[in-house]
Amino acid sequence: MGHALNTVLQDVLSRWKRMSGYSVLWLPGTDHAGIATQNVVEKELALKGLDRHKLGRDAFIALVWKWKAEYGGKIIHQLKRLGASCDWSRERFTLDEGLSRAVKEVFVRLYEEGLIYKDNRLINWCPRCHTALSDLEVEHEELEGNLTYIRYPFSDGSGHITVATTRPETMLGDTAVAVNPHDERYKGLAGKTVKLPLTDRNIPLISDDAVDPSFGTGAVKVTPAHDFNDEAIAKKQIPPLEFISVIGAEGRMTADAGKRYAGLDRYECRRLVLEDLTELGLIEKEERHRYSVGHCYRCKTITEPLSTPQWYVNVKPLAEEAIRVVKEGKIRFIPGTWENTYFSWMENIKDWCISRQIWWGHRIPVWYCREMKTEQCRAQKGVIVSRETPRKCPFCESLELVQDEDVLDTWFSSALWPFSTLGWPDQTDDLKTFYPTSVLVTAFDIIFFWVARMIMMGLKFMGDVPFRDVYIHALIRDIRGQKMSKSKGNVVDPLIMMDRYGTDAFRFTLAAFAAQGRDIKFSEERVEGYRHFVNKIWNATRFIMMNLKEGEVKSPKNELDLASRWIMSRLALTADDVNEALGDYRVNDAASSIYQFIWHEFCDWYIEMAKDELENPESRTGAIWCLLYTLDKTLKMLHPFMPFITEEIWQRIPHAGSDIKESIMISDFPASLQRDYEAEEDMSCIMEAVTGIRTIRGELNIPPSLKLNVSIKPFSDKTEKILKKNVHYLRRLARVDMVNIGMDIKKPEGSATYVKSSLEIYIPIKDLLNIEMEIKRLEKEEADLEESITFLNRKLTNKDFLDRAPEEVIEKERSRYEELVQKKEKIMVSIKRLKEAEV
RNA sequence: GGGCGGAUAGCUCAGAUGGGAGAGCGCAGCCCUUACAAGGCUGAGGUCACAGGUUCGAUCCCUGUUCCGCCUACCA
Numbered sequence: 069m070g071h072a073l074n075t076v077l078q079d080v081l082s083r084w085k086r087m088s089g090y091s092v093l094w095l096p097g098t099d100h101a102g103i104a105t106q107n108v109v110e111k112e113l114a115l116k117g118l119d120r121h122k123l124g125r126d127a128f129i130a131l132v133w134k135w136k137a138e139y140g141g142k143i144i145h146q147l148k149r150l151g152a153s154c155d156w157s158r159e160r161f162t163l164d165e166g167l168s169r170a171v172k173e174v175f176v177r178l179y180e181e182g183l184i185y186k187d188n189r190l191i192n193w194c195p196r197c198h199t200a201l202s203d204l205e206v207e208h209e210e211l212e213g214n215l216t217y218i219r220y221p222f223s224d225g226s227g228h229i230t231v232a233t234t235r236p237e238t239m240l241g242d243t244a245v246a247v248n249p250h251d252e253r254y255k256g257l258a259g260k261t262v263k264l265p266l267t268d269r270n271i272p273l274i275s276d277d278a279v280d281p282s283f284g285t286g287a288v289k290v291t292p293a294h295d296f297n298d299e300a301i302a303k304k305q306i307p308p309l310e311f312i313s314v315i316g317a318e319g320r321m322t323a324d325a326g327k328r329y330a331g332l333d334r335y336e337c338r339r340l341v342l343e344d345l346t347e348l349g350l351i352e353k354e355e356r357h358r359y360s361v362g363h364c365y366r367c368k369t370i371t372e373p374l375s376t377p378q379w380y381v382n383v384k385p386l387a388e389e390a391i392r393v394v395k396e397g398k399i400r401f402i403p404g405t406w407e408n409t410y411f412s413w414m415e416n417i418k419d420w421c422i423s424r425q426i427w428w429g430h431r432i433p434v435w436y437c438r439e440m441k442t443e444q445c446r447a448q449k450g451v452i453v454s455r456e457t458p459r460k461c462p463f464c465e466s467l468e469l470v471q472d473e474d475v476l477d478t479w480f481s482s483a484l485w486p487f488s489t490l491g492w493p494d495q496t497d498d499l500k501t502f503y504p505t506s507v508l509v510t511a512f513d514i515i516f517f518w519v520a521r522m523i524m525m526g527l528k529f530m531g532d533v534p535f536r537d538v539y540i541h542a543l544i545r546d547i548r549g550q551k552m553s554k555s556k557g558n559v560v561d562p563l564i565m566m567d568r569y570g571t572d573a574f575r576f577t578l579a580a581f582a583a584q585g586r587d588i589k590f591s592e593e594r595v596e597g598y599r600h601f602v603n604k605i606w607n608a609t610r611f612i613m614m615n616l617k618e619g620e621v622k623s624p625k626n627e628l629d630l631a632s633r634w635i636m637s638r639l640a641l642t643a644d645d646v647n648e649a650l651g652d653y654r655v656n657d658a659a660s661s662i663y664q665f666i667w668h669e670f671c672d673w674y675i676e677m678a679k680d681e682l683e684n685p686e687s688r689t690g691a692i693w694c695l696l697y698t699l700d701k702t703l704k705m706l707h708p709f710m711p712f713i714t715e716e717i718w719q720r721i722p723h724a725g726s727d728i729k730e731s732i733m734i735s736d737f738p739a740s741l742q743r744d745y746e747a748e749e750d751m752s753c754i755m756e757a758v759t760g761i762r763t764i765r766g767e768l769n770i771p772p773s774l775k776l777n778v779s780i781k782p783f784s785d786k787t788e789k790i791l792k793k794n795v796h797y798l799r800r801l802a803r804v805d806m807v808n809i810g811m812d813i814k815k816p817e818g819s820a821t822y823v824k825s826s827l828e829i830y831i832p833i834k835d836l837l838n839i840e841m842e843i844k845r846l847e848k849e850e851a852d853l854e855e856s857i858t859f860l861n862r863k864l865t866n867k868d869f870l871d872r873a874p875e876e877v878i879e880k881e882r883s884r885y886e887e888l889v890q891k892k893e894k895i896m897v898s899i900k901r902l903k904e905a906e907v
Numbered sequence: 908g909g910g911c912g913g914a915u916a917g918c919u920c921a922g923a924u925g926g927g928a929g930a931g932c933g934c935a936g937c938c939c940u941u942a943c944a945a946g947g948c949u950g951a952g953g954u955c956a957c958a959g960g961u962u963c964g965a966u967c968c969c970u971g972u973u974c975c976g977c978c979u980a981c982c983a
Contacts, residue, residue, distance in 0.1 A: 208980080215983085233983060246983095280982060288983045297981045359982080373981095405911075409978070412910070416979090512978085543977090551977095580931090583921070587912090587976075591919055597931060600945045611942030656921075660930075675942075759949095765937085766949030772938055803940075859927070868963035877926055877964095 069544040072562040076578045083708035087737035097160035102429040102478040103366045151711045160489045162481040170488035172433045179453045193374040194364035195319030199425040206362040215357035219350045220262040232284025237338040240325040241314035244290040249275040379423040386524035387417045422477045429475030437461040438468035483521035486534035507537040572710035573599040580659040631677035632694035633747035640741035701738045760822040760829040761802035775805035779830040781813045818905035821898035823891045853892040860885040
């Protein structure tokens with residue numbers, strides 16, 4: 069669903085810009101999703117009782133490629149099914165030859181500049197995926213656990229010190245106990261040693277400022293090989309503390325954990341350690357404790373800090389530039405609040421661990437010389453970093469070279485996407501034409517993974533930003549607001565939605581839901597609603613086509629009537645709204661403008677009004693032309709949202725003049741059409757009259773089949789003229805028979821009244837036996853008016869308001885007040901008359 | 908621990924720069940009016956989470972509170 073929303077938003081923007089005359093490149097492609105993909109294939113292997121090690125590296129990778137060919141096209145298929153107007157001839161994959169070349173180039177250059185280096189330190193390790201993860205790839209989640217207080221006896225037999233821990237099993241790797249140097253309780257104890265229970269080791273008691281005296285006992289066990297804090301403490305000590313790894317790559321205890329524990333799973337070991345300590349009477353107490361634990365973002369396994377050699381990028385210098393361009397407005401986040409998120413991460417950025425101990429990905433372009441025959445080679449530690457596979461060691465000519473086993477983080481190649489896909493490192497025409505790109509559309513959950521890194525790499529290697537706008541859209545959640553995930557089983561399949569409701573309805577739903585910055589709780593009912601909308605359009609077209617006669621298409625025969633002028637003006641307004649909204653990435657506003665126009669103006673009003681003319685062939689002037697014209701423009705406006713039905717219909721309707729193109733998707737998007745304010749104003753009188761009569765009918769339960777005799781008293785000459793000229797609209801839309809219009813009309817005895825701002829309507833109801841209902845209706849309206857009048861009166865007699873509010877606001881409120889008072893008086897008169905008539 | 912966002916109709920959500928709140932669905936009433944009953948017309952329904960403050964005036968701005976959600980962090 070996330071991909072679907074993302075695709076629809078990009079497609080709406082692409083189609084809109086393309087129709088607006090721009091040369092639009094939307095380059096499709098996929099990344100190789102290293103860990104995730106490898107996991108899937110490994111699972112399939114496991115079902116056959118195999119694993120990748122039995123298969124061997126080359127065979128395994130061949131298998132993943134096969135899998136990729138078979139299933140990897142699914143995303144592309146979905147894109148196409150959604151109607152994404154990408155340039156399919158340029159489809160890219162991060163493991164393509166070209167992109168791989170870019171990856172190597174970037175790696176080598178960063179290495180040569182000293183920005184890529186190898187180091188042995190603690191990293192987050194996933195024991196299940198069997199690889200290092202970057203900080204970002206670890207998801208922290210709060211868990212309920214125990215805080216265990218354990219007694220460590222002093223080596224000299226003078227009692228004990230108690231430490232508190234959430235991970236008792238790691239005590240097997242403790243190499244110190246630390247206290248805060250200012251903690252009075254432990255004054256003078258630093259330098260003593262304690263005997264580490266369950267082992268035969270004695271470890272020092274040290275002091276360090278990082279220890280918080282208020283937590284636990286104020287004394288902390290130090291396990292440098294399995295805890296980031298402890299690692300920092302250990303490295304500060306002179307000499308540094310020893311690192312003892314008691315947990316291995318599989319999440320099992322190592323031989324260093326001792327015979328009794330070696331080979332156990334880390335959690336089994338925890339149980340056993342606790343048992344053993346209990347037996348020894350060394351557990352002081354246990355407390356319930358909430359603490360956050362890291363999980364692998366791909367398989368949700370609890371990660372383990374392990375000390376391993378990995379490759380890192382020193383991203384600080386890159387991040388500084390990346391912060392600057394956003395601060396200077398060269399890149400704009402939409403909505404802008406995301407800039408804060410971006411800054412806070414960038415400003416505290418840590419080195420990026422880029423090596424992964426998996427096979428599916430870009431193999432690190434580093435070789436090691438086995439022999440290191442010369443001094444120079446040894447000085448380089450036999451490390452060869454090269455764009456091409458080296459035949460022999462450049463330092464000592466040895467032929468004994470082995471390539472680094474690791475692959476790069478998938479995001480490393482994704483970071484290059486804006487330029488690697490355009491042919492970089494070659495200076496291609498595409499690169500010159502399309503870099504920097506206009507906009508990146510994505511969800512906020514990958515701002516750090518992807519957006520930030522593209523900005524850093526783009527600036528570094530292209531010397532310019534990769535895109536000008538970053539449009540961050542909402543994340544789709546299920547109806548309860550939960551993130552959709554396979555494991556929760558709350559995933560909605562876009563393909564099923566499209567099968568069920570049609571792609572256009574589905575697309576329109578996503579577009580209409582896409583309010584900026586918000587999460588979207590997906591509801592299937594909404595899709596169903598928009599399917600109705602699609603039908604509505606189809607039916608409206610059917611109606612127009614039914615009424616089409618030869619030769620009426622080219623141009624209006626005569627001057628357009630009021631309704632036609634009105635709908636064209638409303639069309640112009642809608643086009644302005646849509647263009648403005650899309651320009652601001654308010655895709656949902658654009659969608660609802662079009663929806664409102666088509667359904668409630670074009671269908672509900674204009675088509676109904678046009679029927680009058682269509683049914684009287686001799687008086688046909690321009691309505692059919694106007695229907696077609698408006699339909700044509702409407703389809704174009706709707707096209708970015710609903711490409712399928714708009715194309716289908718557009719191909720079937722006749723087109724006038726030069727506007728004939730082979731596809732709606734390359735026709736001109738409506739813009740800068742002429743408004744007709746006079747028509748809109750005049751039309752509002754007609755609409756007031758129609759809705760007024762309908763309201764009376766509805767509220768007094770007068771059946772539609774009963775044709776009414778209506779009197780209308782306009783408040784001005786102008787209104788009178790308009791009404792008289794367009795009285796045929798009233799007959800049809802309000803289903804009235806006789807209409808009396810005149811400023812001097814007196815209210816007939818016993819009639820229902822409706823007071824509008826430009827006119828007053830009377831409908832005789834004496835014979836309809838519902839005078840009482842009408843009195844009740846009017847009394848309610850009077851009460852409502854009274855309330856508003858009181859409110860406005862209070863406001864308008866408030867001296868402070870009159871003194872300080874802007875003149876235009878006061879004037880507006882004053883005229884509203886006048887209007888309401890007049891309306892109320894008229895209603896009171898009506899009530900009086902009706903009561904008389906009733907008697 | 909730090910930060911961000913949300914709380915508006917029964918439900919799902921819109922509400923640019925402060926001037927008595929809107930849509931879709933649902934609900935009620937009336938309609939098979941020859942494009943559409945997957946439709947038309949009409950209507951009911953809201954102390955805009957709570958408490959203060961700024962202002963002539965607050966759903967909107969400020970402060971605090973409560974309840975949700977998210978991001979981020981090395982409290983063992």
